[in-house]
Amino acid sequence: MLKLSQMAAAMTLVFAGAAAMAGEVEVLHYWTSGGEAKSVAELKKIMESKGHVWKDFAVAGGGGDNAATVLKSRVVSGNPPAAAQIKGPAIQEWASEGVLANIDGVAKEEKWDSLLPKVVADVMKYKGNYVAVPVNVHRVNWLWANAAVLKKAGVAGMPKTWDEFFAAADKVKKAGLIPVAHGGQNWQDFTTFESVVLGVGGAKFYNDAFVKLDQKALTSDTMKKSLETFRKVKTYIDPAAPGRDWNLATAMVIQGKAAFQFMGDWAKGEFVAAGKAPGKDFLCAAAPGSANAFTFNVDSFAMFKLKDAGAQKAQADLAAAIMGTEFQEVFNLNKGSIPVRLNMNMAKFDDCAKLSAKDFVDTAKTGGLVPSIAHGMAVAPAVEGGIKDAVSQFWNDDKISVADAQKNIAAAAKAK
Ligand code: BGC
Numbered sequence: 001m002l003k004l005s006q007m008a009a010a011m012t013l014v015f016a017g018a019a020a021m022a023g024e025v026e027v028l029h030y031w032t033s034g035g036e037a038k039s040v041a042e043l044k045k046i047m048e049s050k051g052h053v054w055k056d057f058a059v060a061g062g063g064g065d066n067a068a069t070v071l072k073s074r075v076v077s078g079n080p081p082a083a084a085q086i087k088g089p090a091i092q093e094w095a096s097e098g099v100l101a102n103i104d105g106v107a108k109e110e111k112w113d114s115l116l117p118k119v120v121a122d123v124m125k126y127k128g129n130y131v132a133v134p135v136n137v138h139r140v141n142w143l144w145a146n147a148a149v150l151k152k153a154g155v156a157g158m159p160k161t162w163d164e165f166f167a168a169a170d171k172v173k174k175a176g177l178i179p180v181a182h183g184g185q186n187w188q189d190f191t192t193f194e195s196v197v198l199g200v201g202g203a204k205f206y207n208d209a210f211v212k213l214d215q216k217a218l219t220s221d222t223m224k225k226s227l228e229t230f231r232k233v234k235t236y237i238d239p240a241a242p243g244r245d246w247n248l249a250t251a252m253v254i255q256g257k258a259a260f261q262f263m264g265d266w267a268k269g270e271f272v273a274a275g276k277a278p279g280k281d282f283l284c285a286a287a288p289g290s291a292n293a294f295t296f297n298v299d300s301f302a303m304f305k306l307k308d309a310g311a312q313k314a315q316a317d318l319a320a321a322i323m324g325t326e327f328q329e330v331f332n333l334n335k336g337s338i339p340v341r342l343n344m345n346m347a348k349f350d351d352c353a354k355l356s357a358k359d360f361v362d363t364a365k366t367g368g369l370v371p372s373i374a375h376g377m378a379v380a381p382a383v384e385g386g387i388k389d390a391v392s393q394f395w396n397d398d399k400i401s402v403a404d405a406q407k408n409i410a411a412a413a414k415a416k
Helices: 004-021 034-049 062-076 089-096 104-109 118-124 147-153 162-174 186-210 221-234 246-254 266-273 309-323 325-335 351-366 381-396 402-413
Strands: 024-029 053-058 083-085 132-134 136-139 142-146 178-180 258-262 282-286 294-297 300-303 369-371
Touching (some): 089 118, 089 300, 104 309, 118 132, 142 246, 147 258, 162 258, 186 369, 221 402, 300 309, 351 369, 381 402
Antiparallel strands (some): 083 300, 142 258
16 A cells, blocks of 8 residues: 555646646636626636646627627737637638648647538638637527517517518517517627618628629619618617627527517527527527528637747647537537537437537528628638628718618728
């Protein structure tokens, strides 16, 4: 038997060994709402179980605009975090600055090329090398509803067309409740607008307008109709929307103060965190007119170049953990999204997630799968910002005509 002193010496060796292997991993993200915080806590748990130290760098602000600003100042001052929540074309922009790490080592070892849809893998690579790791697939074109509110207002089911939607909204208004829960940030306006454009114009039109930035599409009658429909949606929100966070708008639906919300499926994370059941307490459906389309929004972490060997090891472990089956399941169950890793078992996921997974695969075959412009997947950040501003000015100022809004959006798209 070991004496106590020998045991203590042995323990010291074990801990010293662990410390040499372990490293600190600083992760910049903007997941601060109830559902989001629960989701990211799962990643922290996995990293700590591997002996690493998790340094949380949370910057509040849905959609990530605040986080992007903070990240810039950290990188400029030569002190980047190990990983930052960046997605879409912004990954390429950061990589072209020479600040991202090549993580092909872990990607090859874990066989990411065979575990990811090619459209996703391509976004994670710069000049053929992985520089980022994808977390999930969020669908943006969702409409959420409180089942009891619909019942009370006499709305039979989720509206499938815009006409049905406005008829349902009128009934909710008559019942004395708020038809549409909305917040007051430009990315929330843009989230609703891209769903309107998708529902009014279809996936091909959306792609021409918001991915190809085709001037003909942007100045077309279909875009005019989209702006008119968008302005009509606004007549169903409450006057206290300005400045409201997206999760507080979701809370209005959860609490039965409002009937509907247009939001990506991170909203489901809020319903679930509040103990609500899909299909019973709350309902999900593709936004009106968009059942055959899917605006995708893939959250991902870009990895920054680090000097310290322990930190590099922790960074590689983080990348491997994110693509691992354990994380992909537990994180996405909490987050409202679906796993980005292919061939995952979906048994534990609810019907909204199962519909999302099915539609993701189906729309990829028909051309209905399109990148979300409001969530940084479609165009370079500067162009996105310009269009987003034009859309929000129109939303916030009823004096701006549809024709002028259309001109402003088209002009912003030219800044590419
Ligand atoms: C992100 C989600 C996040 C949401 C609200 C989206 O752009 O992709 O992960 O939950 O913004 O912050």
